[in-house]
Amino acid sequence: MQTKRATRAVINTVLTILGILWLFPVLFTVFGSFKGRQEYRLGNFWDLPKENLFGSNLIAVITSVGLGRSMISSFLYAFCGALFSAVIAALAAYAISHLNIRHRTFWFLFIYSGTIFPFQIYLIPVYKGYVQTHLYDTRFGMILFYTAICIPFSMFVLHNFFIGISKEICESAKIDGCTNLQILTRIFIPIAKAPISIVFLTQFTWCWNDLMFGLTFTKSPEIRSVMASISLLGKDNVPVLLTGCLLASIPTIVFFFVLQKNFETGFVYTSK
Amino acid sequence: MTNKDKKRKAAANWTNYLYLAPATVLIALFFISSIIYTVYLSFQNWDGFSPMTFAGLSNYLHLFTDPNFKISLMNTFIWVVCSLVVSLIIPLLLAILISKSSWLTGFKNIFYFPTALSATVGGMIIASMLSKYGIPQLFSFIGLPNLMQDWLAVPYVNTFIMIVMGMWQGVGMNMLLFLSGLKNIPSSPIEAAVIEGANTYHLYAKVIFPLLKPTTIVVLLMSLVNSFKVFDSIWVMTKGGPYRTSETLALTMYEESFIYNRFGVGSAVAVVLTVMILIVSYFNLKNTFQEPNIA
Numbered sequence: 001m002q003t004k005r006a007t008r009a010v011i012n013t014v015l016t017i018l019g020i021l022w023l024f025p026v027l028f029t030v031f032g033s034f035k036g037r038q039e040y041r042l043g044n045f046w047d048l049p050k051e052n053l054f055g056s057n058l059i060a061v062i063t064s065v066g067l068g069r070s071m072i073s074s075f076l077y078a079f080c081g082a083l084f085s086a087v088i089a090a091l092a093a094y095a096i097s098h099l100n101i102r103h104r105t106f107w108f109l110f111i112y113s114g115t116i117f118p119f120q121i122y123l124i125p126v127y128k129g130y131v132q133t134h135l136y137d138t139r140f141g142m143i144l145f146y147t148a149i150c151i152p153f154s155m156f157v158l159h160n161f162f163i164g165i166s167k168e169i170c171e172s173a174k175i176d177g178c179t180n181l182q183i184l185t186r187i188f189i190p191i192a193k194a195p196i197s198i199v200f201l202t203q204f205t206w207c208w209n210d211l212m213f214g215l216t217f218t219k220s221p222e223i224r225s226v227m228a229s230i231s232l233l234g235k236d237n238v239p240v241l242l243t244g245c246l247l248a249s250i251p252t253i254v255f256f257f258v259l260q261k262n263f264e265t266g267f268v269y270t271s272k
Numbered sequence: 273m274t275n276k277d278k279k280r281k282a283a284a285n286w287t288n289y290l291y292l293a294p295a296t297v298l299i300a301l302f303f304i305s306s307i308i309y310t311v312y313l314s315f316q317n318w319d320g321f322s323p324m325t326f327a328g329l330s331n332y333l334h335l336f337t338d339p340n341f342k343i344s345l346m347n348t349f350i351w352v353v354c355s356l357v358v359s360l361i362i363p364l365l366l367a368i369l370i371s372k373s374s375w376l377t378g379f380k381n382i383f384y385f386p387t388a389l390s391a392t393v394g395g396m397i398i399a400s401m402l403s404k405y406g407i408p409q410l411f412s413f414i415g416l417p418n419l420m421q422d423w424l425a426v427p428y429v430n431t432f433i434m435i436v437m438g439m440w441q442g443v444g445m446n447m448l449l450f451l452s453g454l455k456n457i458p459s460s461p462i463e464a465a466v467i468e469g470a471n472t473y474h475l476y477a478k479v480i481f482p483l484l485k486p487t488t489i490v491v492l493l494m495s496l497v498n499s500f501k502v503f504d505s506i507w508v509m510t511k512g513g514p515y516r517t518s519e520t521l522a523l524t525m526y527e528e529s530f531i532y533n534r535f536g537v538g539s540a541v542a543v544v545l546t547v548m549i550l551i552v553s554y555f556n557l558k559n560t561f562q563e564p565n566i567a
Contacts, residue, residue, distance in 0.1 A: 011373050018366075019382045022440065025397050026385070032400070088294040095291035111295050114303050116557070118501050118549050120525050121542045124313060124535055125306035148298040155295060180288070209390035211504040216530065227392040231508050238400050245393045256388035260381065 033057055033243040040238050057243040066221045067244050070229040074214075075251070076139065077225060078207035081146030082200045088147070089154035090196070094184045096155075097162040098170055108159065114152030119212070122149075127216055137219040145213060150203040161195040162188060201255050208251055307546075314539035324536075331540040340516050341541070344524040347431055348500065351520055354435045355442070355499035360492060363443045364484075367450035380451065387444030395508035398437045399424055424510050427517040434509055434518070438502070446491045453487030454480075493556040500549050521545040 214225030529538030
């Protein structure tokens, strides 16, 4: 369907104006992070920064607010959570799609049910359980929780992919003497590089961006996740806050650029 | 099959279940038991320290008479309805415009970029922008000093502002889904319609939108369920205030439990929220599992 040149010009203009509006808060954040606390308050927020205070804002955010520690903690939780859940989910997805198991649908739904319920319903019991088992405010507790919560969706995606692999491959591998585990590790996993990386990256992003659980299951600054720390920053020093926001967004922005090409293919695996 | 073969086969099958074990153990421990426990807790009184006492239905009855709960319910309803409109119409319009523009990749990335930020970061940025020294400051320059205040501190208005700002981060994903749906529309029905003299309106209403129905249903159901669960951005922008006027059910559950130490009431709110979401999710699940493709 051809678009007339005039129509296209109008569309381009409209989208450009909207696009500038859309990116405006990002520009606000970038410029704001270069300003000083007083400069932000006294001046007009339209003003360009007078001097380059980004460095000192960065140092303030990392040391006095402790965002550096939180970022390291979150990186640990998100990386381990995404990795462990991918492994556990791959095992389960392989079993349900290709192994000799009774009541497959039941097991599938049992694991998948983790995504159906709103996460709020898990908050209080896990909190209470963690307090009683002394997992509250521990790194291990956070990693364990994030691993568990990433399993259902990862299993769903990997199952979707595995079910498309024909059974003949398994049968011919068995004839060659492979065990079930070898079929999984030597055949399935190498083929599944694309969905596995999508799953890992999306789950890492989810864990990194989480606020509610990071806030509820931690207490001390060392264990706190990055978004929980950001949410506790006051509006007293806005430039430091904005610098913190930029810093905390680095992983997700990096993944955004990395995933760009893979998005379209990625969606195929996440839908039916 | 001899008995020995049967036993060997049963033994081999037994190890297959080991593959399922880590996943099911973690799910059962963390989630299945949590659901049961939350329901149980909703019938108790508990402040987090003292022993629990049985409360029967009093937590639920308390909710029906609590003005905060009614406000929260209303806000949740507003969020859900507005999100539906916002998540369907605007991403679709954007997707159509972008697909006809000269710079598809660029515009696609620009409008998706805010979605790549976390809800917490997005909320903090918006909250700073709308606070006293941000955008409202502009109004003092054009002679409306009354408007120079924290816009997020105005009861009820702030809910609508938050919904609009939520759109900034929210439309990216749906826009991508619609773009993908538009790309997958076969060209033959469109060409046939053009040959038969359809004008633009007919083209969209009678050909393109019906062909987009599968994508639209997925977007609709996903957005519906997600709009019930919004927590991060509201918490960071208003914490449900001022005076609990911008709370939604998700926040009420959190606040009743962890701020007011009324875990029984909080659990009851969680149950109410879950039932509402399950009803909506039923339609989502039906759509996802239309073809049996488990094994």
